[in-house]
Amino acid sequence: MARTLCMTRRTAGAIQKRPGAVIHLAPFLPNASLMKFCSNCGHAVVLRVPEGDNRPRSVCDSCGTIHYVNPRNVVGTIPVWEDKILICKRAIEPRYGFWTLPAGFMEIGETTAQAASRETLEEAGARVEVGELFSMLNVPHVHQVHLFYLARLLDLDVAPGEESLEVKLVDEADVPWDDLAFPTVIHTLRCFFADRAAGRIADSSFRLHTLDIDKPMRPLTSRATVTP
């Protein structure tokens, strides 16, 4: 539904600020999205609750544009080959050197399944047949929703992409649990192996797994074990 859904009045919500008041701090906006200048006209913006809204937004008083910031989707796969899954060692921060499932930001113009397939190709050089959505995990403190699809590896011609140091197929017994990059990956893999052991992957009787991760991760470069 379109842009106007966000531009019209909201009468309820967790954040209630007096419309029109200029806000000098921005606890509700991610740092990376803090806007100083209007992307439409180049004038300085102010942070305030627009008339009829209930959240602070970056507003341009020169051209009138209201700039919205919304969460983003990180989409990936659980690439399966016989009894093994394919994992990638990260070549970038955060969590450089830790292992993960192939995943990345969904781009405009693509579907979630297309994004999952593309990220798997880009990060692991792997061609997959994307199956059902397996997990959806909210990570509100970083303004992200993580989605992981079941996927079948089409061949073993895999290779690390520019964001990976290494890719490898592992049995459940060889998953480097203490060196996994993100709680969302840990939870997804735990659910996957539990469902597989119970036969729920084979007969597609598993339920979509959901989880809200409400605490920040440990320091990104530490080797501390993270738990979902």
Next chain:
Amino acid sequence: MARTLCMTRRTAGAIQKRPGAVIHLAPFLPNASLMKFCSNCGHAVVLRVPEGDNRPRSVCDSCGTIHYVNPRNVVGTIPVWEDKILICKRAIEPRYGFWTLPAGFMEIGETTAQAASRETLEEAGARVEVGELFSMLNVPHVHQVHLFYLARLLDLDVAPGEESLEVKLVDEADVPWDDLAFPTVIHTLRCFFADRAAGRIADSSFRLHTLDIDKPMRPLTSRATVTP
């Protein structure tokens, strides 16, 4: 996973442009997101494929910022009271005067279920207990993912919010199919009634419903019937 995922190299993808070439048209960016000035420093931006990327981005040659645009989530509920569901008549464009399920853009700092609950309160004045995710529908031509949750209305104290002209409880027989606002709502409701008739809502045996809607909607103010 963080911003850097998008800033590093991508070696495969549907769109391959020579890195560094300035692109003067922006078929890959939604109009509303076309950036003219850098939101960090106020200088004019150019549209080009950054080094190590494979998609055109708005890039600032003054401060070096690369500006990304990603799809957004529209999240809502199917609010159920006994045999009826709650629907809203839209007071805003697009599709002013058409009926919809309560839904809207997910905001930063909240989970998908929190967004669904908040939008239901804002658009229909309705308090709900949010249940399982029921449908996930990709609408790539408007850069959106629509998510609808099952929800149980907690009371009948409902009222149209500022974005609704009217709210009402309807039986399946009274759903205004020809006057529903969006294909995603039509598909979600069809699946809901089919699952309910088959007993799959009562025993939670339904599967997550997914659909990719790959064609633009009919003119937004027409009364033409839209189909999923």
